[in-house]
Amino acid sequence: MVSVIATLRHHTDEVSCCAFSPSLLATSSGDKTLRVYSAADFSELPFSPLSGHGYGVHCCRFSSCGGFLLSCSTDGSVIVWSSGTGEVTAVLQHPGRSPLRVCALAPDSSLLLAGACDGTVALWDFSSKTLRRCSAASEASVVACCFSPCGQMFVTGCTHGDLKLWDTDISLLHALRDAHDLGVTCCSFAPQFKIGDDGCCVEFRLASCGQDSQLKIWIVSQREGAACAMKLLHTLTSQSAPVLSCAFSSDGDLVVSGSVDKSVAIYDATLGALLYTLKQHDRYVTAVALSPTMPWIATGSMDKTVNVWRIERDGVSRTGRNLPGHSRLLVADWSEEDVQTWLCEEGLQELVSIFKANNIDGAELSQLDKETASELGIESVGLRGRLLRKIEALKAEQSGSEAPDEFLCPITRELMKDPVIAADGYSYERESIESWIRGKNKTSPMTNLPLQTTLLTPNRSLKTAITRWKSSQ
Template identity: 65%
Template sequence: MLATCSADKTLRLYHTLDFSEVSYSPLSGHGYGVHCCCFSACGQYLASCSTDGSTIVWSTVTGEIEAVLEQPGRSPVRVCAFSPDSTHLVSGASDGTLALWNFPTKTLVRMGAVNETTIVACSFTPCGQMFMTGSTYGDLRLWDLNMNQLHTEKNTHDLGVTCCCFAPKILSGGDVLQFRLASCGQDSTLKIWTVSRSNQGSCKMHLIHSLTGQAAPVLSCAFSSDGQLLVSGSVDKTVTVYDASQGALLYTLNQHKRYVTACAFSPTAPLFATGSMDKTVNIWRVEDQCSSNESKHFPVETATSSCRARELPGHSRLLVSDWSEEDVGAWLCEEGLEVLGETFKANNIDGAELLRLTKETLCSELNIGSVGLRSKVLRKLEELRAGCVCTGAPDEFLCPITRELMVDPVIAADGYSYEREAIQSWIATKNRSSPMTNLPLQTTLLTPNRTLKMAIGRWKTSQ
């Protein structure tokens, strides 16, 4: 399977044989955007973490929620990672806290913290006895399972680390364990390190390569299953492929139209996936995992599959909230719900009203008695909200909390703009912390951002 997670609060799963979406996808359970997801070693479980302060464990067999792990402090959780044997799960949060969970029992084992920073990256060593974290402060820290900091490498990436990952194989054993680590950051570099630990417990990190093949912050990196290849994605919209041993650039891929935020190799097939803010996931096939002396012939297909949000014709060129009653009727017909056309028309359901529909209103106000029909409408509505409401909208027009187009933008004490209702709800439930910085808000006063509201209005008119 391939799993993706999104700011639209959902996860989606696909079969990697034909990249068809599994029947129970998408998975909905998080209250805010989902930052990270990862499979357990056996593939039977999927973990995901979110701005809502939780890490959810899902069954990949049924799509059901197996457990909800609440981050101590309820700070937004930015990253989660399984140990290679799936005995442990680590989650890192915006307030610098780390939670180590016993995965079989789904219980919290230990807590750790790095003060005044956000944990944004985490990876276990292939032996599973240690893990590395990276933060917005720019440091890499190696921890053992007792939450002891074994080594700290400061200032590894100017302006902050964005991702780190261990190669899946141990380089050497005996008296000194040695691993290969990749890290990337806001300084537009991808770095390859060796990390070693002696029997006496001393740890060292040595920089092998500093790769500058991308012209903007590098957001993600991943090793192939044999450790020979290293892939990275960047704000400059490119995907780069390197020979991990030599640090040689093998290929630059330019198919994405916006930031490349995630990349992952298949552990069993010559495939890797890249995800982007252009709302696509591209699947790439590595024809031959060539050695370094053949690197100039490195063959990679262009995207063999693209999992893109479905684009509706005609009326969907408008924001859904601007649809007329006729547009809603056309949408019902396209979705095979034409039986509800007269009901929706009689109740004057336009785009704005469509987005407000709930299970309760479908039953009590529209008198839709069929449970199956109500469920289908709700499922289609969720797809519509996720895929079409903000298609093409500039990022600065989207609320950082809901990732939806703002209607009543306000400026909070942290200097960021939010949808009024979303930030009011956040302040009421998150102890007056900033969603963006996790620092305390000095005041709960909200100032209308009229300039932004007018800009959004002009953009909507142009669409």
């Protein structure tokens, strides 16, 4: 079930973009302003609207910790605002003064990227606000860009319809011509990724949409020592006119798109199945955004309004999948057959024979740890890791008192006390990641890719969320 919980009518021109932080919602408009709302009750903050651009604002984005808000405009500038006060902390001008259509910030907030109408992309070091490089990315306007979850690469989309994958030195890794006929309009990476069983390949999911009225989901793969590749996973065609915006949910299970046909489509990102079609706007839906912490979707339109929707997944698990019949039982009460069925549902079919031979039922599954998995003869490190993560997620689905997975350090799987953001964009317990780095591990614990820097940024918003959760238990 999806329902409108707020309609915001403060802009005087079309809404161009929406963005959530854990505690705020920001919107931008052709009226040259940004507006900032509390995500608690969607009341406008005292310092809103933000006025600083000379022309219409095309895009707005929050930093991952929520401390900064970025905006870019036809005036050729990116303005960095303090999310707490609304004050301008920096103004970055495109070297060629070309109008900027889109901007993005790396997950670790180390790099700021902007795409321009002259076909170039400008890349700044975010901490020093100095320009690293401005390079040609296309013969057409760059209207879409986003960083991968690891922050090691980014994608651009242009009005000619091409998608291109780049590293952070703006060296081309892969080019896909005519990904969307008549032009790309938006692109977005899912926050999650998959590591191959051999530990040498990382796969990301990318959504893109365009003037061809299609939303596409791609698998972007990067193998150590080999070229990057892009493979089409789904082509979604439920909307009847150009699709202008797209975004993944924070758990990666949903992908949402807005269209010229005035509709918002919500899909199961894994199956490519249409779940809901929302029709509340009077004109083109130009922007969609999903909250990283709450079941909310914001949609902006040329009708000058922003709708905030609540999505309730009745009978749906925390990760968005329908709970199978046996999942209504506690894990400890599962039979051996229930466990084997669950393994198949989770894509772990290769473990069924091992579990069957060892008579693993629900009680033993719930107690399974790294040592037990090794004793069972599961030799693949990647396969063991996948199994243990899915067991933890399963137990969290069945116990409301268990800490949400995002509150647990990926290294120790324990509740974080002092979370910090590493260069891969993921949050870790400070002591654990510092110990990891001191042990000469210069790669990400999550992606196995090299860490560009060992700098750690306090994740204050996550620490606050953990404290709030602990007090409610």
